[in-house]
Amino acid sequence: MAYFSKHYHNPGTEPGTLVAKSDLGRPVTIHLIDYTEDHLEEVRLANAADCREYLERESKTWIQVNGQADPETLRNLGDLFDLHDLALEDVLNTGQRPKLELYDDQLFIIAAMPFYNGDKLDIVQISLFIGKNYLICLCPLDEDPFEPVRKRMRLANNRRFVTRDIDYLLYALLDLVTDSGFPVLEQFGYQLEEMETDLLENPNQRTLARIHGLKRELLVLRRVLWPQRELLTGLMRTEDPLIHANTQVYFRDCHDHSVQIIELLESFREMATSMLDIYLSSISQRTNETMRVLTIIATIFIPLTFVAGVYGMNFQNPDSPWAMPELGWYFGYPMAWGVMIAIAAGLLWFFKRRGWM
Incomplete structure (x- = not known):
């Protein structure tokens, strides 16, 4: 339906003027x-x-x-x-x-x-x-x-x-x-x-x-x-x-x-x-739900990224007292994975207990 559907004469037309419309259609x-x-x-x-x-x-x-x-x-x-x-x-x-x-x-x-x-x-x-x-x-x-x-x-x-x-x-x-x-x-x-x-x-x-x-x-x-x-x-x-x-x-x-x-x-x-x-x-609720899930994922991966970044620096010098001893450990790699899994599990437990997920 058109917003304006009224037929009208041109402004200034004499009152009572009857002018045929172009879309009369079939005879009456x-x-x-x-x-x-x-x-x-x-x-x-x-x-x-x-x-x-x-x-x-x-x-x-x-x-x-x-x-x-x-x-x-x-x-x-x-x-x-x-x-x-x-x-x-x-x-x-x-x-x-x-x-x-x-x-x-x-x-x-x-x-x-x-x-x-x-x-x-x-x-x-x-x-x-x-x-x-x-x-x-x-x-x-x-x-x-x-x-x-x-x-x-x-x-x-x-x-x-x-x-x-x-x-x-x-x-x-x-x-x-x-x-x-x-x-x-x-x-x-x-x-x-x-x-x-x-x-x-x-x-x-x-x-x-x-x-x-x-x-x-x-x-x-x-x-x-x-x-x-x-x-x-x-x-x-x-x-x-x-x-x-x-x-x-x-x-x-x-x-x-x-x-x-x-x-x-x-x-x-x-x-x-x-x-x-x-x-x-x-729509706002759906957006909030999406943002909440993304925030939880980002929050979990922030400490994991930190751990991976620390052990990715590769400062391994046997003569330096400040070298990273974990890089030479036999179980160093599984230990790093265990730490990251523990951090992720701990964050998931904390979020669930607070009712955030």
């Missing part, structure tokens, strides 16, 4: 669900302009736009639903901070949905416009992540969607976005367990790289989940007429899930930091 797909207490209709639309006929009905409408939205699609939606230019600009320039914007008769919400794409953490921006009888959801993914909500709506015995206002649908989508953090944190938990095992058995440079990578991903995740909790707090306490009192209890539950995710996230960040400390301590 528009899935519309129109429902009342008596019927539910699902259609695939060729373009945003086809939504016009549904605006004249008394039903509730969910418009799901998947893929990288292009300026033309956003302009068509903006003209049909009178969406604010600045909000449309935020939709096009992804990487926005999760937030809640209140307009005259609309709510504009930006949420962040984390997920694992293989072994890589991705965070996508979910943009939502909420009006009296409609909800527009824009997701840059080609595959629709909100299919579980759609399946619940299709159930004949599920009356919550059809009997409640559009704010309940908003809750269902935000609940899915919020709860997507649990499987991501579960994956983080598995990685932490593996790294903990590596730290105890064989810490190396690969372990250090994994710890740094995990800390970085946790930091990026924290950067988007904290403002998302503020977003849910705002929905839970807002007095906007689009959010009804009987739905705020569901937003409180969603907020509670967000708090649990953040608490787990903070715990994992502390664990990753402690693992980095453990790694550094382990």
Whole structure:
């Protein structure tokens, strides 16, 4: 994941300007669900302009736009639903901070949905416009992540969607976005367990790289989940007429899930930091063990080197009273070895008794 993933216009560009990005990819797909207490209709639309006929009905409408939205699609939606230019600009320039914007008769919400794409953490921006009888959801993914909500709506015995206002649908989508953090944190938990095992058995440079990578991903995740909790707090306490009192209890539950995710996230960040400390301590301990062994070996060989150096001087003069008599002894060589072995054994016994080895 890149450190900076936000798309933006050139500095000085007029506010509300919609400029196409170079990496739009495949064309967008528009899935519309129109429902009342008596019927539910699902259609695939060729373009945003086809939504016009549904605006004249008394039903509730969910418009799901998947893929990288292009300026033309956003302009068509903006003209049909009178969406604010600045909000449309935020939709096009992804990487926005999760937030809640209140307009005259609309709510504009930006949420962040984390997920694992293989072994890589991705965070996508979910943009939502909420009006009296409609909800527009824009997701840059080609595959629709909100299919579980759609399946619940299709159930004949599920009356919550059809009997409640559009704010309940908003809750269902935000609940899915919020709860997507649990499987991501579960994956983080598995990685932490593996790294903990590596730290105890064989810490190396690969372990250090994994710890740094995990800390970085946790930091990026924290950067988007904290403002998302503020977003849910705002929905839970807002007095906007689009959010009804009987739905705020569901937003409180969603907020509670967000708090649990953040608490787990903070715990994992502390664990990753402690693992980095453990790694550094382990490496320091291994270095100390190596230095201790080398010091013991050097300490043992210092007196042995002294003895060998003394008897290597070869001052052998029979007429001098200061000559080395041991050089002429029959058992002089075995004696020198015996002295050196005794010194080494004595030092090993002394080190062991002091607990140095």
